[in-house]
Amino acid sequence: MFTKQKILSVVKHGIAGFVVFLSIILIAKFLNHLIFGGDKIFLESKDLFLSLLGFFYLIFVKTIEDYNAARNHHFQNKN
Numbered sequence: 001m002f003t004k005q006k007i008l009s010v011v012k013h014g015i016a017g018f019v020v021f022l023s024i025i026l027i028a029k030f031l032n033h034l035i036f037g038g039d040k041i042f043l044e045s046k047d048l049f050l051s052l053l054g055f056f057y058l059i060f061v062k063t064i065e066d067y068n069a070a071r072n073h074h075f076q077n078k079n
Contacts, residue, residue, distance in 0.1 A: 010062045017058030022051040 025047045033041050 006066055010059055010066065013062040014055045014059035018051050018055040021054030022047070025050065 026041075026043070029041050029043075029047075032038075
């Protein structure tokens with residue numbers, strides 16, 4: 001059911017989730033810097049942790065989607 005290709009697909013989605021969450025955080029920090037000023041933009045450990053949550057969230061979602069697709073395919077072929 002879970003082949004190497006599907007696992008790589010799930011990990012790719014997780015990496016995309018990490019990048020998207022980190023990009024949103026960086027854009028928000030940059031806009032905050034432009035609007036309110038400040039010396040530097042810092043990337044904190046909390047920002048990376050939140051992006052890591054995006055990684056695991058998309059891994060979870062993609063895994064559930066693949067599982068449901070495999071399950072539906074199994075039941076359609078059974079009938």
